[in-house]
Amino acid sequence: MKKLITLVLLLPIFGFSNLDSSESKNYWKYHERIDEAEKLICDEQFEEALSIFREVFSSYDFVFLKDYKTAAQIAFYLGETKHAYDIIRNGIEAGWELKSIKKNEFLSEFTKEPEWKLIEEEYPDLRKKYFSRLDEITRGNVHEMFKDDQKMAFGTLFRIGEKAQNKYLTNKFAPHSENQYQKFLKIIDTQGYPGEQLIGNNYWMSTILSHHNSITTEYVKNDTLYSSIKPKLLKAIEKGEMSPYEFALIDDWYIAVSSNRKQTGYGFLNSPLKSTLLETDQLRQNVGLRSVEQRNKLVEIEKKTGMNFYLPDWISGEIKIE
Structure with a gap:
């Protein structure tokens, strides 16, 4: 978190x-x-x-x-x-x-x-x-959800020790996050996924959903909310409402936290392993993302030409393969 x-x-x-x-x-x-x-x-x-x-x-x-x-x-x-x-x-x-x-x-x-x-x-x-072209009402509502989420998430930083943090996340943040989910469901079912196309922002909602998927390993393993909305998110990618990068970040948090970082992910939160790189690239391909090798080649072209391809900046430069 x-x-x-x-x-x-x-x-x-x-x-x-x-x-x-x-x-x-x-x-x-x-x-x-x-x-x-x-x-x-x-x-x-x-x-x-x-x-x-x-x-x-x-x-x-x-x-x-x-x-x-x-x-x-x-x-x-x-x-x-x-x-x-x-x-x-x-x-x-x-x-x-x-x-x-x-x-x-x-x-x-x-x-x-x-x-x-x-x-x-x-x-x-x-x-x-x-x-x-933006839905200003939905934009305002999602922004408020984002700010509320940030306030709750920052509460984790004031808890000293893993035990105190987990208690806060389970007793305080989880109920808040579940309430956020209900608001999200109303939005996606009536307006569509609130991403770049609908509200002109592609990380407010993905951050909220990522927070939910990073509460604690025990919570995420037993959670059913994310699995219930995952098909809706994939449909949102198909309709152009959601960026594949938003989905990958949300799903990468779920994979990392629910498996205690043991399961292969998209290569964002955990560096991909050479032995499981094919599996990582398959996950990326399934949601419309470039391969790890292609990402790294684009970084090389950026350096050579001076252009900026605006690659996801939660990883700086090339994705390291371990």
């Missing part, structure tokens, strides 16, 4: 399509195509990768912000400046903030061009478009 609290404190917050209408509503296909683009990036086939991004962007009504961020940089890298600025505009409509763009060292030289001044002028209107 203390490790998860620390994790939360570190969290920041075109072309023609060949996908038919049924595929374009299925985000398993979306993540499959993005994975193909990333493999091309790993092989430094940037033009081919950008072509896939264009296809995906024109095929889906909702695009995850991280993919706009990656595609914009690739377009600049290839010298397709006009296209890159257009992608940045799309990214701003998807929630990319000016301060975040300016912090990207690779993009810094492009913020000095005349076209950038136009983007700064358009920013307020683009930002309004972003907020106009």
